[in-house]
Amino acid sequence: MWTFTVKRLLHLIPILLGVSLLTFLLMSLTPGDYFTELAQNPQISPQKLAELRAKAHLDRPWYVRYGYWLSNAVRLDFGYSIAYKIQASELIFSRLWNTFLLSLSASVLAWSIAVPLGIWAAVHKDSVADRACSLIAFAGLSIPEVLLALLALMFAASTHWFPVGGAQGATFDLLTPWEQFCDRAHHLVLPTLVLAASELAGIMRQMRSNLLDTLRAEFVTTARAKGLPEGWVIYKHAVRNAINPLLTMFGYSLAGLLSGAFIVENVMSWPGLGRLTMESLSKKDHELVVASVVMATALLVIGNFVADLLLAWSDPRIRLK
Amino acid sequence: MSSASSPAPSNATSADATPPLLDIRDLRLDFMKDGRALRAVDGVSLRLGAGEALCLVGESGCGKSVTALSIARLVPSPPARYAGGEIRVNGSDVLKMSPRELRAIRGGVVSYIFQEPGSSLNPVFRVGAQILESLKLHRPEAANEEEVLRLLRLVGIPAPESRLRDYPHQLSGGMQQRIMIAMALASHPRLLVADEPTTALDVTIQAQIIELLRELRRQIQMSLLLITHNLGIVGDLADRVAVMYAGQIVELAPSHTLLSRPLHPYTRALMNSVPKLKGQVGRLSAIPGNVPNLGSFPEGCRFHPRCPQARPDCSTQSTQLLEVEPSHWVRCPYWST
Ligand SMILES: Nc1ncnc2c1ncn2[C@@H]1O[C@H](COP(=O)(O)OP(=O)(O)OP(=O)(O)O)[C@@H](O)[C@H]1O
Ligand SMILES: [Mg+2]
Numbered sequence: 005m006w007t008f009t010v011k012r013l014l015h016l017i018p019i020l021l022g023v024s025l026l027t028f029l030l031m032s033l034t035p036g037d038y039f040t041e042l043a044q045n046p047q048i049s050p051q052k053l054a055e056l057r058a059k060a061h062l063d064r065p066w067y068v069r070y071g072y073w074l075s076n077a078v079r080l081d082f083g084y085s086i087a088y089k090i091q092a093s094e095l096i097f098s099r100l101w102n103t104f105l106l107s108l109s110a111s112v113l114a115w116s117i118a119v120p121l122g123i124w125a126a127v128h129k130d131s132v133a134d135r136a137c138s139l140i141a142f143a144g145l146s147i148p149e150v151l152l153a154l155l156a157l158m159f160a161a162s163t164h165w166f167p168v169g170g171a172q173g174a175t176f177d178l179l180t181p182w183e184q185f186c187d188r189a190h191h192l193v194l195p196t197l198v199l200a201a202s203e204l205a206g207i208m209r210q211m212r213s214n215l216l217d218t219l220r221a222e223f224v225t226t227a228r229a230k231g232l233p234e235g236w237v238i239y240k241h242a243v244r245n246a247i248n249p250l251l252t253m254f255g256y257s258l259a260g261l262l263s264g265a266f267i268v269e270n271v272m273s274w275p276g277l278g279r280l281t282m283e284s285l286s287k288k289d290h291e292l293v294v295a296s297v298v299m300a301t302a303l304l305v306i307g308n309f310v311a312d313l314l315l316a317w318s319d320p321r322i323r324l325k
Numbered sequence: 326m327s328s329a330s331s332p333a334p335s336n337a338t339s340a341d342a343t344p345p346l347l348d349i350r351d352l353r354l355d356f357m358k359d360g361r362a363l364r365a366v367d368g369v370s371l372r373l374g375a376g377e378a379l380c381l382v383g384e385s386g387c388g389k390s391v392t393a394l395s396i397a398r399l400v401p402s403p404p405a406r407y408a409g410g411e412i413r414v415n416g417s418d419v420l421k422m423s424p425r426e427l428r429a430i431r432g433g434v435v436s437y438i439f440q441e442p443g444s445s446l447n448p449v450f451r452v453g454a455q456i457l458e459s460l461k462l463h464r465p466e467a468a469n470e471e472e473v474l475r476l477l478r479l480v481g482i483p484a485p486e487s488r489l490r491d492y493p494h495q496l497s498g499g500m501q502q503r504i505m506i507a508m509a510l511a512s513h514p515r516l517l518v519a520d521e522p523t524t525a526l527d528v529t530i531q532a533q534i535i536e537l538l539r540e541l542r543r544q545i546q547m548s549l550l551l552i553t554h555n556l557g558i559v560g561d562l563a564d565r566v567a568v569m570y571a572g573q574i575v576e577l578a579p580s581h582t583l584l585s586r587p588l589h590p591y592t593r594a595l596m597n598s599v600p601k602l603k604g605q606v607g608r609l610s611a612i613p614g615n616v617p618n619l620g621s622f623p624e625g626c627r628f629h630p631r632c633p634q635a636r637p638d639c640s641t642q643s644t645q646l647l648e649v650e651p652s653h654w655v656r657c658p659y660w661s662t
Contacts, residue, residue, distance in 0.1 A: 223445055225399060225437075226439070229435075229436070230512070231430075321448055
């Protein structure tokens, strides 16, 4: 198990190297930089501009900058955001926390509804309720997240039940800790629902079809032949096996959540990593873009790794190979 | 589709008042497919006394497994539907039982072992735990590790202490089948149904498992319903043999009688198709022609299109299972020729 863990963590290195290199390259290929906008300002002289560029090392070719960046990154210094005038890592971690909060609450919600619903639909296959579930799942899969997010915003704006976007109210800093918590939770509700909705459909369908397959397995007949009550046959013998492929899906779902969060964060102005990446891209804040992309990649790889660990823990055939 | 009901054949003297352990009467079972009822078992009657061993043979798809699974009503329904008949276990009809009564029969009276031990054991539970589960259900007073170890020793598993905590995939096919047998015996069943227990195993292992079953029958007073493709093992293990074709029993006789003097043309064809080389016992395929598909069984005698002795009226005249000699039942009017 330890060698497995170490091996997987070592795999992370070439992936992160490749992703950061690619991001640097792509950023250098796009025209303009952070100071291009500033150049429109007649009060700033070209000399001053060149000075600023030199200070941010933007006068050097991209591979030299990449070299610098890398040598700093090894020491966990992920560069400086020229737009926000703050260490990139500091900024990312505060935003990462928001994304994490959103992803976590959305996944907890999605999984805790989707798994029981999938089981129920499989057990009551072809019933009216099963058909209804399939229909809802189909709708959930086909409605784009952007649309759902916009609808949620419209809902919030017309009912005033929920804040329209953002992660905290304007008076957040003046509130007591308990009120702060409630304020955050209140802001979290709609983005969570939007993000969970599309996630939910996929998990439910997967759970349903896994369980239907498993219920046809011979060991289920064996369990029945022993004289076990049908509930045990389903929940102890079948579900326990049907859940294994879902654990693999968990890794992908983490990837999906982050990219899903990307859209939801931007539409609903949730100050997370996705929104930060977007902002830094439009401002051409190079080091911040690279740092956030690298961070997102690391999260994905770690998500898959966690899924593999879970699967190994759950399935003895993988654990004892 | 003819559904000729036939008297329940048995070799037991039916004078005694206690009902036989298993008494299947005119069982008819359909599979529903696209709104059509396809008859898979058509008028099967079988009787099995305590301690008796019966072999069920026939080509693939003739309804052996479905018949055997019906004893504990294990055929998934839907798609299956019981169209008629009775399955009496110790005198009470399984087809009319409540779920609770059924659970008591499953394991408690009838235990099963299947063709693929690898997929019949649950991959995520330790083998010891799976055996223990059976004990907890049917013999809670003996649900402990000593009893599991005793069962593992009974089925000839070496060093059972170290096997207890293994998962199924860590064992060989032969060992897995022994685990299945131990699990089946844990509940002290009166009848063991073995559905092609050796088909998926290596030849040498096949012989060991058959030997184990024979040995167990000597030690434990238990009836055996053995389903097999291999007529070679019939003589050793079974008191009687039933031959099935297209959902019906076509011949039923004590095994030495059937092996030495098969009367139905299908049985003869089946025996001729047994490979002469020992150790090459696989699926039977040497009979010319194809097994008829479910739902399109021929009119008249179902075997007539493939029968070397077929006569013109075989395709029209429906056949009855008749006792042509004492304890020898045949479904062919021309058995004597
Ligand atoms: N769940 C099911 N749904 C539909 N048809 C089925 C089902 N189970 C069995 N059948 C059909 O019923 C017929 C009898 O099947 P059964 O499994 O009893 O055959 P068998 O004699 O055991 O054959 P084999 O030697 O291959 O095990 C076959 O034609 C099969 O296709
Ligand atoms: Mg079968």
